[in-house]
Amino acid sequence: MRILVTGAAGFLGRRVIDALLTRGTLRDDAGAAVPIDAITAFDVVRPEGFADPRVTPMAGDLSAPAQAAALIDPTTTTVIHLAAVVSGQAEQDFDLGMRVNIDAMRALLERMRAAAPGARLLTTSSVAVFGGELPETVPDAQVWAPQSSYGMQKAVCDLLLADYSRRGFIDGRSLRMPTIVVRPGKPNRAASSFASGIIREPINGETAICPVAPETVLWLMSPDLAVRNILHGLALPASRLAQGRVINMPGLSVTVAEMLAALARVCGAEVAARVRLQPDPAIAAIVNSWPGNFDAGYAKSLGFTADADFDGVIRAFLALNGQR
Amino acid sequence: MRILVTGAAGFLGRRVIDALLTRGTLRDDAGAAVPIDAITAFDVVRPEGFADPRVTPMAGDLSAPAQAAALIDPTTTTVIHLAAVVSGQAEQDFDLGMRVNIDAMRALLERMRAAAPGARLLTTSSVAVFGGELPETVPDAQVWAPQSSYGMQKAVCDLLLADYSRRGFIDGRSLRMPTIVVRPGKPNRAASSFASGIIREPINGETAICPVAPETVLWLMSPDLAVRNILHGLALPASRLAQGRVINMPGLSVTVAEMLAALARVCGAEVAARVRLQPDPAIAAIVNSWPGNFDAGYAKSLGFTADADFDGVIRAFLALNGQR
Numbered sequence: 220m221r222i223l224v225t226g227a228a229g230f231l232g233r234r235v236i237d238a239l240l241t242r243g244t245l246r247d248d249a250g251a252a253v254p255i256d257a258i259t260a261f262d263v264v265r266p267e268g269f270a271d272p273r274v275t276p277m278a279g280d281l282s283a284p285a286q287a288a289a290l291i292d293p294t295t296t297t298v299i300h301l302a303a304v305v306s307g308q309a310e311q312d313f314d315l316g317m318r319v320n321i322d323a324m325r326a327l328l329e330r331m332r333a334a335a336p337g338a339r340l341l342t343t344s345s346v347a348v349f350g351g352e353l354p355e356t357v358p359d360a361q362v363w364a365p366q367s368s369y370g371m372q373k374a375v376c377d378l379l380l381a382d383y384s385r386r387g388f389i390d391g392r393s394l395r396m397p398t399i400v401v402r403p404g405k406p407n408r409a410a411s412s413f414a415s416g417i418i419r420e421p422i423n424g425e426t427a428i429c430p431v432a433p434e435t436v437l438w439l440m441s442p443d444l445a446v447r448n449i450l451h452g453l454a455l456p457a458s459r460l461a462q463g464r465v466i467n468m469p470g471l472s473v474t475v476a477e478m479l480a481a482l483a484r485v486c487g488a489e490v491a492a493r494v495r496l497q498p499d500p501a502i503a504a505i506v507n508s509w510p511g512n513f514d515a516g517y518a519k520s521l522g523f524t525a526d527a528d529f530d531g532v533i534r535a536f537l538a539l540n541g542q543r
Numbered sequence: 544m545r546i547l548v549t550g551a552a553g554f555l556g557r558r559v560i561d562a563l564l565t566r567g568t569l570r571d572d573a574g575a576a577v578p579i580d581a582i583t584a585f586d587v588v589r590p591e592g593f594a595d596p597r598v599t600p601m602a603g604d605l606s607a608p609a610q611a612a613a614l615i616d617p618t619t620t621t622v623i624h625l626a627a628v629v630s631g632q633a634e635q636d637f638d639l640g641m642r643v644n645i646d647a648m649r650a651l652l653e654r655m656r657a658a659a660p661g662a663r664l665l666t667t668s669s670v671a672v673f674g675g676e677l678p679e680t681v682p683d684a685q686v687w688a689p690q691s692s693y694g695m696q697k698a699v700c701d702l703l704l705a706d707y708s709r710r711g712f713i714d715g716r717s718l719r720m721p722t723i724v725v726r727p728g729k730p731n732r733a734a735s736s737f738a739s740g741i742i743r744e745p746i747n748g749e750t751a752i753c754p755v756a757p758e759t760v761l762w763l764m765s766p767d768l769a770v771r772n773i774l775h776g777l778a779l780p781a782s783r784l785a786q787g788r789v790i791n792m793p794g795l796s797v798t799v800a801e802m803l804a805a806l807a808r809v810c811g812a813e814v815a816a817r818v819r820l821q822p823d824p825a826i827a828a829i830v831n832s833w834p835g836n837f838d839a840g841y842a843k844s845l846g847f848t849a850d851a852d853f854d855g856v857i858r859a860f861l862a863l864n865g866q867r
Contacts, residue, residue, distance in 0.1 A: 313710065351786065351787060352684075352786070359686070360676075360684075360685060360686045361684060361686055362683070362684045362685055362686050362687065363686065363687065363702070364705075364787060365702065365705070365706065366709070368706050368710070371702045371703070371705070371706035374702050375699050375702050375703070378687070378689065378695045378698050378699050378702075379695070379699070381688075381689070381695070382689065382692050382695035385690070386637065386692070462675065462676070463675060463688060
């Protein structure tokens with residue numbers, strides 16, 4: 220089994236690769252555990268720090284004409300496509316988002332179709348595909364009405380992935396992820412970046428700015444569970460995906476106020492006091508267009524899971540960061 | 544006012560142009576009637592038969608690099624994009640469908656953004672964007688789940704049009720049309736071609752083959768009303784489209800059996816007897832994935848209308864063809 224991971228230098232890509240290496244095998248459609256022989260870890264910057272000999276790091280631009288051909292050949296069994304321009308940046312630079320989020324995906328799909336037909340492709344989509352008038356709990360049958368270019372681009376990729384799968388060009392599955400919280404490291408240019416920042420920065424002794432109102436409802440998943448759900452989605456036999464290839468993930472529905480209350484409970488009121496409310500209408504407009512709760516019945520029927528509560532999400536972050 | 548019509552050699556494009564010429568003006572957002580100075584009638588084959596000096600026929604490939612630039616300049620106020628590879632053909636030739644239905648649309652959008660920012664773009668989408676498990680009456684909030692490459696391509700165009708409009712690059716509106724019945728002329732490669740054929744051919748004294756079961760429910764609109772709804776959509780001020788740029792049209796929900804009963808009522812039992820049932824699983828699979836009834840509440844609130852009954856649709860066809 221030979222796997223390509225794009226976005227491998229990102230925090231999620233890195234963890235997915237680590238989890239694949241630790242696991243060592245992936246189940247095929249017959250349920251047999253097949254050894255993972257090789258992982259190509261690809262990103263715009265060369266992913267560093269993979270000591271395992273099964274990993275080959277590579278750098279390049281996936282939207283460049285020959286790149287997909289250099290990454291995928293008939294021995295490729297699996298592609299995990301995580302590379303993307305994030306929401307805030309795709310809104311600021313429309314052309315960059317189109318090139319990376321749509322054109323690169325098309326290049327990948329076309330190369331898989333030509334060189335490795337029927338190979339498995341897992342990618343992540345986003346709740347940013349939703350918008351407009353929404354019920355409190357979004358059903359799986361909710362129409363997509365993106366209010367950002369990022370959401371539009373992810374929805375386009377979902378449509379392409381589903382049709383390439385229907386035609387048998389690939390065996391795709393797109394997991395529509397909640398906002399991943401708590402991300403380690405630095406803020407990024409996603410409109411949702413603050414959702415990790417208001418937990419991570421205070422824990423690290425820093426002040427954090429919350430650009431949205433406390434009553435804002437978010438739909439979240441912890442990094443650990445995101446990795447587990449991605450590996451779960453990768454191992455699902457195609458025969459179980461009769462209801463579709465684009466799957467709204469389960470998640471945890473919490474308000475910003477509840478997140479901060481959990482932070483005070485788990486880490487102390489003085490830590491939670493490091494968060495300062497400072498509304499940013501541009502960010503609030505994007506974030507408020509995303510739904511805060513989903514039914515996700517299809518995903519649950521397939522065995523995908525959600526975090527139990529936000530206190531646990533914070534504790535998992537502390538454990539990972541070795542701070543408790 | 545300078546208008547570009549793509550797909551101008553098609554039966555709908557031709558009628559839209561005739562209607563624009565007859566009307567002579569289009570309302571702007573302030574409600575003022577602005578004269579139509581020029582119409583570029585574009586298609587892969589040069590549209591013939593326009594005697595009006597306001598019409599300039601042109602032929603070319605809209606997905607070719609320089610074509611959109613040759614068609615749209617800063618004086619272009621309005622684009623009516625009807626050119627498409629139809630459903631059956633897009634299913635048979637995936638690459639052709641991608642090129643014409645998606646790449647050409649992107650070229651058009653990019654050229655409008657560059658040369659005529661904010662110009663109005665009207666295009667037609669399709670009920671083929673829907674599929675999978677569907678309620679009997681499809682609500683406006685129904686998720687898109689295309690079961691054909693044509694449906695996927697139309698859904699991608701809808702997403703692009705909506706986001707280009709949101710960003711102010713264009714002023715777009717996509718009318719998600721029912722199957723247009725009764726089309727004049729010859730059968731085409733749309734999976735829905737039979738829906739016109741089973742009325743048109745018997746009226747012309749010919750045998751027609753019906754490839755789907757009599758209980759198949761179709762969602763229809765007459766050509767006359769399609770043209771009227773397109774002109775209505777073109778004149779709607781952008782301010783009224785707050786609920787979205789992609790609009791499920793109202794339509795007439797009828798079964799094939801009801802269509803044939805109407806044919807017998809209007810034209811006689813001997814005419815209806817010219818239809819022979821001969822199931823075609825490939826066509827039935829596509830057609831059965833399309834919903835047969837829609838709520839279309841948003842469209843109705845905007846003043847779009849549906850045919851009253853199928854007898855009237857047949858009578859309109861007879862009148863147009865001068866046969867009664």
